[in-house]
Amino acid sequence: MGSSYPTPPSGMGATFSGSIGFGGDAVQGDKIVVAPAAKLIRPEQLPHADPNFVGRTGLLERLECLLEESRQIGVGLVVALHGMPGVGKTSLAVHWAHRLKLTFSEGHLFLNLRGYYESSPLTSGSALGQLLRTLGVDPKAVPTDEAEQEALFRSLTAGRRMVILLDNATSSDQVRPLLPGHPSCVTIVTSRRMLTGLVAHDGARPMAVELFSPAEVYALMCTTLGDRRVNRERAASADLGGRCAFLPLALSIAIAGLDMRPDKTISSVVRGLSKGNRLSRLRLDDDPHNAVRVAFERSYRDLTPALSQAFRRLCLIEGPTFTSDCASALLEVSESEAENMLGALEQEHLIEVIESRRFRIHDLIYDFGRERLTEDDDAVCQAAVRRLLLHRLATAQDRAAGLDDSADWFETERHNLQAAFHQAAAASQERVACQLAATLHKFLQLKRYVLDDITIHEKGLHVAEGLGDEYLRFRMMLNLSQAHLQLGDFDKAAQYVRRSLTLRDRDAEALRTLALVHYDLHDYEAALESASQSLEICRANGDRVGMGQTLCCMSRTYWRQGDLRSAEEMAMEALSIHRTLRDKRSEADALDLVAHIRRRLGRYAQARDYAYEALSIRKELQDRFGEAATLDNIARSLRRLGHLGSAQQHALTSLKIRTKIVDRLGEGESHDTVSRIYRVCQKSDKALEHVMSALKIRREVGDRRGEAETLENLARLLRWTGQLDQALSAAHQSLLIVEEIADHYGKASALDCLARIHIDMGDLHEALRCAEAAISVGGSLQDSFGQGRRLHNRATILLHLGEPTVALADLRKALHIQESSDDRLGELRTRESLAQAYAASGDEAGRHQAEAAAERLRSAMYIEFEISEERA
DSSP states (O other): OOOTTTTTTTSSEEEEESSSOOOSOOSSSOOOOOOOOOOOOOOOOOOOOOOOOOHHHHHHHHHHHHHHHHHHOOOOOOEEEEEEEEEOOOHHHHHHHHTTTTTTTTTTTEEEEOOTTTSOOOOHHHHHHHHHHHOOOOOGEEEEEEHHHHHHHHHHTTTTOOOOOEEEEEOOOGGGOHHHHHTTTTEEESSSSHHHHHHHHOOEEEEOOOOOOOOHHHHHHHHHHHHHHHHHTHHHHHHHHHTTTOHHHHHHHHHHHHHHHHTSHHHHHHHHHHHHHHHHHHHOOTTTGHHHHHHHHHHHSSSSSHHHHHHHHTTTTOSSSSEEHHHHHHSSHHHHHHHHHEEEEEEEEHSEEEEEEEEEHHHHHHHHHHHHGGOOOOHHHHHHHHHHHHHHHHHHHHHHHHHHHHHHHHHHHHHHHHHHHHHHTTTTOOHHHHHHHHHHHHHHHHHOOHHHHHHHHHHHHHHHHHOHHHHHEEHHHEEEHHHHHHOOOOOHHHHHHHHHHHHHHTTHHHHHHHHHHHHHHHHHHHHHHHHHHHHHHHHHHHHHHHHHHHHHHHHHHHHTTTTTHHHHHHHHHHHHHHHHTOOHHHHHHHHHHHHHHHHHHHHHHHHHHHHHHOOOOOOOTHHHHHHHHHHHHHHHHHHHOHHHHHHHHHHHHHHHHHHHOOOOHHHHHHHHHHHHHHHHTOHHHHHHHHHHHHHHHHHHOOOOHHHHHHHHHHHHHHHTTTTTHHHHHHHHHHHHHHHHHTTTTHHHHHHHHHHHHHHHHHHHHHHHHHHHHHHHHTTTTTTHHHHHHHHHHHHHHHHTOHHHHHHHOOOOOOOOHHHTTOHHHHHHHHHHHHHHHHHTTTOOHHHHHHHHHHHHHHHHHHHHHHHHHHHH
């Protein structure tokens, strides 16, 4: 045997050199390969490594791990890098191959298999011929039989530590004959297809090459253009990544243009790409074959007619993602046929699978597909779009029937459905557009996507008016009213609901919405009138869902008027209805409402228990908005029960959720609740921090009732810290607002606060006047908590006026109210005042008894709070 070839491993057949002849077949089994003697050469064919290569850290680490795994098990590593056109597969392969050169030092082969070129792909026979000639085989001695070529190639590479890079493969069959047979070699294959056959039958390790991350975009720009230039236009640099859809080829072209023109700004390139027709801009004049459009055309050209048509049709879809059932409707084929087509297009990396049965198309490929729609008849495309839109509408309507169970589905599909709405409006499918808007409304309300809700309904109203459809106009107006109501724009809410009632003046939902508008505008009589009309219509129509919702509306209104008995009665009836209907979300709303009313009635333990029941449902439904509101409700009851540590935990959790979900109205309420807990615990700095945050937010969102509540809270805190003038000013501001909005609770509380401040200022007669006014206003409010506090306040003034006997009578009444309602915080303050009153009247035994009881309450409350603080 000639010494120029390495000895092949046993079992691989034999290799002979020189002029050897045989009569007939020399051996049975593995064929003998006859090759003339040749000088064995060490090929160095790797292309130039990109000096601007950046990123891909995770992929490179994974490649090194695969290499080590293959070494340990004694097999040759074959890596199949796959990805969409222009994603940087070859760049990564060449970069890693150069890193392997020292370890695999006996040769580096590179072969472009021309899988996506205008000329035909390289056949396996032609590829093997090139590789054999590169390895030193005389061209005249290259076997003509492909099986012999394969065997000779495996023999020539056996035992040699080599890197073989096969670029632009088109199929597993094209690559398979080119694989070495010995573990001493590493083979890197790149393809736009996944080459599943190579993975399944040849042990290739697949690796997807993804788009650049923002960090990789930044690194590439800095490497090419320099840090100073990039950081000078940091925002535009970040925008450039998005405009190039994070595709490395597109970015390289855009950055190369900037590199050639130091005077050109990054922002000017971004503006150019923002104007549209990105594919025409993402090319270099002196290198047209490396343009982004050309890269896509090479993949598109290889599709079958059926697949190319399906690809174009899919580019009719507007929205970030689509599912196989949408594709089925669009393509007018069965879902299984659609899934087969989608799978084939995914193999070509023209679409991307995100999760089971959900797909997306890369932005630039989508642009390319839209350009290709000129190949199709307009009427055919319009019919396909209509099928898609009707399918999305029907699916959304089915899901909306059980919104609680479908909330996750709507969250996933939200952007797709909004895109479908705009597409329908633009495609002369006006009725479908309005129906999509109406179907989305309840979900958008549920998740507080208020601005999205308003945007689509304003456009929907314009479309409905163009159609002249009275019901659709009514629906768009009513939904707009409800959206503006949620936003806190009560004037616009009133305008839209009144316009809707001119079309349907006996619609129960519209009347209920009008009642809610009146409620938020503090016109409680008008609210009750509209709600009563709505309730009458619901009862007549047997609309129990509407009855429950209207009863809750009336309950809140009676509560604000101070008629807690009527409020409780209606809330309990609403709760019963929602439980019968098994409407969990509405049940939680009613439970929360009952908890608020019971708290006002001074039944704090009951209020806490109802609220905990509501909280359980909120969590089950993953209703973060409702969960935060209920947590705040619980915190307020726990505070009155004296469980200050638990109250703090619930209030802070509520605040955290509301901040995260950007519920500004609720955030203001939670800050106020937290501040009250810190005030009771004499943490004045933290209390002031939260009360000022609450006041700022409530003013920003226009929450007048909340602003008054927080001003009173601030006044009490300032009084406690001795800033009496500022406290007096805040209390007066609170009183002005509650009188303006007819908030009787707020007025009684503000007058009570003013009385306290005047006591500390030494103006006892003005203090008594305010206290008497507070008792008078609160007399009709059925408000146990307020009654106990107001009686206690007047008793304090009477003590200062030297009338301990009269003061004791008020204090005993206050204590009875507080003990019967488990108001431990109020009880603590009253027992402290009782001790003073007993001392003033000379009853030392009574004083000692009151002081001891107060100390027991105080210790229990503050120990719990300190433990909670330590945990926090």
